[in-house]
Amino acid sequence: MAVATVAALLAALGGALWLAARRFVGPSAQRLQAGGDSGLMHGKTVLITGANSGLGRATAAELLRLGARVIMGCRDRARAEEAAGQLRRELRQAGGPDAGGAGELVVKELDLASLRSVRAFCQEMLQEEPRLDVLINNAGIFQCPYMKTEDGFEMQFGVNHLGHFLLTNLLLGLLKSSAPSRIVVVSSKLYKYGDINFEDLNSEQSYNKSFCYSRSKLANILFTRELARRLEGTNVTVNVLHPGVVRTNLGRHIHIPLLVKPLFNLVSWAFFKTPAEGAQTSIYLASSPEVEGVSGKYFGNCKEEELLPKAMDESLARKLWDISEVMVGILK
């Protein structure tokens, strides 16, 4: 009797934990089915940063299936070519458009930790690509030890915010001439724990890897909202999203003790989204007719969500924009 009671209690506790965790990461995005019919993106060119892994790779797979020309902007050509080869094979096996020539994958080198690389990449884009319908600022680095980009910026702020800031600005002309066009920014719910300290944007005085990640993700949202304001009337929209908690390579800098690893793997298997699930909101914002004309909004699970006041602070967003322009030397 006592054993049965304990077992029942454990089952109830397990169930409650399961429900609580699913609630935290959001409903299974598989049910959201953001992608539409194959052919929906036919004739559209999409650029995805960090498309060789995790969410970027899953987003590329679906947009390719929908018929887009997908440009994978990646820092490591070998890793990107390998991912592109796998994606083409998967698509052929599924009898997708690659066999018939509708979707197309192109790999281009882009290191967001180097403004020189971002400029060279954009120059190549402007020379070779007649149009750009969707830009997905997806690449990201998470809780790394203190490191600097080639230009001397703290790595998370440099890659997650400044690299994408310069990239977007240099491609705006192409996006405008291809309008209606869209920009999709991948942020994180962890923005809630960040703030923008203009006195120490480079974290020289103190470095906290979690806080700096959150700061970079808050910067993604402020950037999106200020850009949406600047793009009013151009038919170029920009929205930002939280993908949920997703099983990807993002945690590569987190050290998990060997003994705890099996438990962590079990928890992530049970509760985290798969990359295909996590990518649904990116795919939705990139391709769905439902969001045509929608701009400056924050999404999770393919639905608009509320932001904390600090992420909607217009004067903070303007100040960050002005300082970012100076940091990346936008006028050079």
Ligand SMILES: NC(=O)c1ccc[n+]([C@@H]2O[C@H](COP(=O)([O-])OP(=O)(O)OC[C@H]3O[C@@H](n4cnc5c(N)ncnc54)[C@H](OP(=O)(O)O)[C@@H]3O)[C@@H](O)[C@H]2O)c1
């Ligand atoms: N996974 C989650 O639970 C989660 C939650 C909230 C938000 N996000 C956001 O989702 C986005 C995608 O992350 P993910 O989870 O898919 O992680 P991931 O599997 O690690 O993918 C990150 C991608 O960014 C690329 N990248 C990193 N540094 C770069 C640089 N300097 N230049 C160009 N590309 C660079 C990586 O390239 P390499 O493969 O060459 O390293 C990789 O392709 C990130 O912005 C992340 O902040 C993820």
